[in-house]
Amino acid sequence: MKKIHCLNPIAECGTKLFPEDYVFTDQAAEADALLVRSASMHEMELPENLLAVGRAGAGVNNIPLDECAQQGIVVFNTPGANANGVKELVLAGLFLASRDIAGGLAWCKENAADPQIAKTTEKSKKAFAGCEIKGKKLGVIGLGAIGAEVANAATHLGMEVYGYDPYLSVNAAWRLSRNVKHITNADTIFRECDYITVHVPLLESTKGMIDKEKLDMMKDGVVILNFARDILVNDDDMAEAVAAGRVARYVSDFPNPKVANMDRVILMPHLGASTKESEDNCAVMAVQELTDYLENGNIRNSVNYPSCDMGVCQTESRVAVLHKNIPNMIGQITAILAAQGANITDMTNKSRDRFAYTLVDLEHSLEEATIERLKTIEGVLRVRRVK
Numbered sequence: 001m002k003k004i005h006c007l008n009p010i011a012e013c014g015t016k017l018f019p020e021d022y023v024f025t026d027q028a029a030e031a032d033a034l035l036v037r038s039a040s041m042h043e044m045e046l047p048e049n050l051l052a053v054g055r056a057g058a059g060v061n062n063i064p065l066d067e068c069a070q071q072g073i074v075v076f077n078t079p080g081a082n083a084n085g086v087k088e089l090v091l092a093g094l095f096l097a098s099r100d101i102a103g104g105l106a107w108c109k110e111n112a113a114d115p116q117i118a119k120t121t122e123k124s125k126k127a128f129a130g131c132e133i134k135g136k137k138l139g140v141i142g143l144g145a146i147g148a149e150v151a152n153a154a155t156h157l158g159m160e161v162y163g164y165d166p167y168l169s170v171n172a173a174w175r176l177s178r179n180v181k182h183i184t185n186a187d188t189i190f191r192e193c194d195y196i197t198v199h200v201p202l203l204e205s206t207k208g209m210i211d212k213e214k215l216d217m218m219k220d221g222v223v224i225l226n227f228a229r230d231i232l233v234n235d236d237d238m239a240e241a242v243a244a245g246r247v248a249r250y251v252s253d254f255p256n257p258k259v260a261n262m263d264r265v266i267l268m269p270h271l272g273a274s275t276k277e278s279e280d281n282c283a284v285m286a287v288q289e290l291t292d293y294l295e296n297g298n299i300r301n302s303v304n305y306p307s308c309d310m311g312v313c314q315t316e317s318r319v320a321v322l323h324k325n326i327p328n329m330i331g332q333i334t335a336i337l338a339a340q341g342a343n344i345t346d347m348t349n350k351s352r353d354r355f356a357y358t359l360v361d362l363e364h365s366l367e368e369a370t371i372e373r374l375k376t377i378e379g380v381l382r383v384r385r386v387k
């Protein structure tokens with residue numbers, strides 16, 4: 001029996017996919033795996049027996065990835081599963097920033113009791129007029145799952161789209177419309193675009209990437225959209241640029257006290273992925289990833305361990321070893337297996353940065369003493385009998 005704990009509510013169409021012998025527990029401390037959306041795990045004590053974390057979503061800045069890896073906890077996310085939901089809200093952001101739709105809606109409500117509302121409308125509407133996005137330049141920073149969808153959709157709306165992503169994967173490049181102009185220096189976007197939207201992960205290297213230096217490069221009246229993470233933008237610098245009128249609108253999905261009190265901000269309560277479709281997609285993908293890892297030891301879409309897929313074990317037993325990416329690990333593991341006379345039928349060893357994973361299929365079941373010996377190898381972080 002495996003125990004799952006949810007740190008946030010997770011869509012039922014995903015949670016019901018766990019095998020029958022899985023149960024949900026209220027106690028994080030006794031869980032084999034956690035499911036999470038945006039709840040912060042940074043202050044949490046990681047349970048000793050925890051094997052995996054499934055982030056039903058894209059951003060993993062709420063999870064201590066390195067500590068998890070050190071403890072042999074594999075963290076998964078669900079790439080692309082909520083990209084369409086975010087793209088649609090970014091498009092809404094483009095439109096909301098181009099005309100004062102919010103002001104117009106509020107005016108109608110305020111004047112609802114006025115019997116002359118039809119007449120006063122025609123006099124008042126000029127206060128809410130704006131411009132069209134067709135023909136304007138949109139800069140997209142980060143062309144992953146969301147950025148590519150936003151860029152492609154904007155080309156269909158008649159925008160001239162500039163895209164920047166120095167780490168673009170080949171698969172992501174295939175998804176991009178040929179009408180998106182590939183930019184190799186982000187400054188071109190900062191200098192030339194009327195609208196700039198950011199779709200990068202929050203990392204040490206991206207924190208505060210929109211700051212005074214970048215804002216000073218931008219055209220007067222630029223619109224900036226942030227549906228990625230709040231601290232990608234330096235709020236003080238943004239407040240100054242907005243107050244000076246250089247930024248016409250700052251559209252953000254991340255309220256904090258500074259942004260909530262800024263002028264000319266269009267602020268939403270982190271709604272990008274809050275659609276039934278995105279929540280369902282993320283939950284299904286996260287549960288499938290966790291189940292494949294817990295049942296078969298396979299790793300797909302991990303953010304702190306390498307991918308590894310040996311399908312379903314066809315032999316008597318399978319053992320998974322999470323370890324540091326250092327020399328002589330395979331030699332030591334196979335020597336211990338050989339000492340028990342265990343015949344290896346299949347084996348994969350993969351590494352990613354400082355961590356590595358070895359998955360071994362064996363003809364016969366391993367003795368407990370052999371598992372214990374594997375655990376004593378220096379650099380081994382966890383040994384798990386998968387089958």
Ligand SMILES: NC(=O)C1=CN([C@@H]2O[C@H](COP(=O)(O)OP(=O)(O)OC[C@H]3O[C@@H](n4cnc5c(N)ncnc54)[C@H](O)[C@@H]3O)[C@@H](O)[C@H]2O)C=CC1
Nearest residue numbers: 058059142143144145146165167199200201227228272273
């Ligand atoms: N508002 C919301 O509800 C949501 C927000 N997000 C945020 O959006 C971010 C992006 O999501 P996805 O597109 O799904 O992720 P993704 O991993 O598919 O794409 C991120 C892209 O950013 C690129 N990148 C990294 N550093 C960069 C840099 N310095 N300059 C330019 N490009 C850079 C990467 O190469 C990658 O192609 C997430 O990390 C998350 O923080 C994601 C989903 C929902």
Ligand SMILES: O=C(O)C(=O)COP(=O)(O)O
Nearest residue numbers: 037038057058059273274
């Ligand atoms: O997937 C992401 O990175 C998001 O920001 C969505 O967060 P949520 O699952 O809506 O709490």
